[in-house]
Amino acid sequence: MDSCQPDEKLDLAGVPCPQNSARTLIKLEGMDSGAMLEVIIDDGEPVKNVPPSVEEEGHRVVEKVRTGDRWKILIRRREE
Amino acid sequence: MGIYLDNAATTRVDPAVASEVERVRRSAEGNASSIHQHGVNAAKHIEKARNIIAGSINAEAEEIVFTSGGTESNNTVLKGVVSLSSNEKKHIVISAIEHPSIIETARWLEEAGISVTYVSVDRDGFVSASDVEKALTAETVLVSIMHANNETGTIEPIKDIGRACTERGVLFHADACQSYTKIPLDVKEQNVDFITLNAHKIHGPKGVGALYVRKGVKIAPLLHGGEQEATLRSGTYNTEGIAGFGKAVEIAHTDDVKKMTELRDWFSKELSENIEGVLLNGPDTQRLSNIINLRIRSVDGNRLAAELDRRAISVGRGSSCSSSKSTPSHVLLALGMDSKEAEESIRISLNKWTRKKELGIVVKNMIEIVTELRMV
Structure with a gap:
């Protein structure tokens, strides 16, 4: 089972698509292989678009938790 | 190619910037507002540049709005603040030496019934924070004072002006097109609500700029449409230009x-020692590193600049934006010069590649031309 303690956090509440995906990917690129990122995004289009975008780049979405009209997404950075 | 000393007007694109622009132009084909992978790829270039620019002024990424340049950023602030203001009588304060994109916008607002105070400057071009404070009224919605002047290089006390505005609950804008990357900017220390930035003065591409908008400050957009930049600036992103802007800052x-x-x-000293009647317009200190505005007694600045141009040396005549006009520079007149004194002035502005050898050639040519012109 994955450790769900994030190494870094990124609050993208209110940030529209595709800026939220872009900023998540930039953040992941600056992190160590295998590190965990917690991202907060809005419900609706963001939660539909951000997880597939990061998986497309080889990162792994470990967890998605809804809290009201926001989502907390845990992403493990891909191994290089 | 001659010697280019009009870098306050614009600068040559750095090869590293040109490479970045070309790389992004070739690789990022998607619209940076589209949600497919090509769009995300383009948006990554935008967001990387945004992070770099935000970091350079101690701002948050979401406080940076990309625009087409300084003129658009300046127009957005003045018109955007005034149109959202709830004050019945609206008043703004600017200085007498602002760039035309501020002064002409203020005049346009005046015609629409907005009250404008033009704060005067001293003989070196300094705006006094206490003069700005005295100009504030209960109706004042915005103060706009440039960080450094584009003609004389005078660096204005924006931190003090910003503090005075903050204490009175008035929004403060600083146009930092000339000063950006040359003197430190820190939005948290300098009490600013808006800052205008652009790329082409710092070896970046033309047609790209930014506006810093402090988080929580409301402003109406100048351009309406696709609601890019958190609705503050509609229009398809200039992806490669913005990426080039980020590289120029980096x-x-x-x-x-x-x-x-x-x-x-060194250049100022050489001219003063070799040509009689050379006077510096603007201050000795608190001046940008690259601007020298000179007056040479009994020598017409336009003729001197034209003769230098014939010898493949480009310098500024007044400000770049007014070089096609026959009227003397509004900045030099605001410093207390008469028309003749202003017309005896030229602006020489350096860049990071300017060499001492080139400046030596310019000094030699200026000595010859001034001697000839004074004999006529």
Whole structure:
């Protein structure tokens, strides 16, 4: 089972698509292989678009938790 | 190619910037507002540049709005603040030496019934924070004072002006097109609500700029449409231009500023020692590293600049934006000069590649031309 303690956090509440995906990917690129990122995004289009975008780049979405009209997404950075 | 000394008007694109622009132009084909992978790829270039620019002024990424340049950023602030203001009588304060994109916008607002105060400057071009404070009224919605003047290089006390505005609950804007990357900007220390930035003065591409908008400050957009930039600036992103802007900021170095300062002072000294009647317009200190505005007694600045141009040396005649006009520079007149004195002035502005050898050639040519013109 994955450790769900994030190494870094990124609050993208209110940030529209595709800026939220872009900023998540930039953040992941600056992190160590295998590190965990917690991202907060809005419900609706963001939660539909951000997880597939990061998986497309080889990162792994470990967890998605809804809290009201926001989502907390845990992403493990891909191994290089 | 001659010697280019009109860098306050615009600068040559750095090869590293040109490479970045070309790389992004070739690779990022998607619209940076589209949600497919091509769009995300383009948006990554935008967001990387946003992070770099935000970091350079100690701002948050979401406080940076990309625009087409300084003129658009300046127009957005003045018109955007005034149109959202709830004050019945609206009043704004600017200085007499602002760039035309501020002064002409203020005049346009005046015609629409907005009250405008034009704060005067001293003989070196300094705006006094206490003069700005005295100009504030209960109706004042915005103060806009440039960080450094584009003609004389005078660095204004924006931190003090910003503090006075903050204490009175008035929004403060600083146009930092000339100063950006040459003197430190820190939005948290300098009490600013808006800052205008652009790329082409710092070896970036033309047609790209930014506006810093403090988080929580409301402003109406100038352009309506697709609601890019959190609805503040609609229009398809200039992806490669913005990426080039980010690269220009990333490679800007304080060593370049130190080198230009030394050359600036050497050049001024050489001219003063070799040509009689050379006077510096603007202050000795608190001046940008790359700008030298000179008055040479009994020599018409336009004729001097034209003769230099014939010898493949480009310098500024007044400000670049007014060089096609026959009227003397509004900045030099605001410093207390009469028309004749203003017309005896030229602006020489360096860049990070300017060499001492080039400036030596310019000094030699200026000595010859001034001698000839004074004989006529």
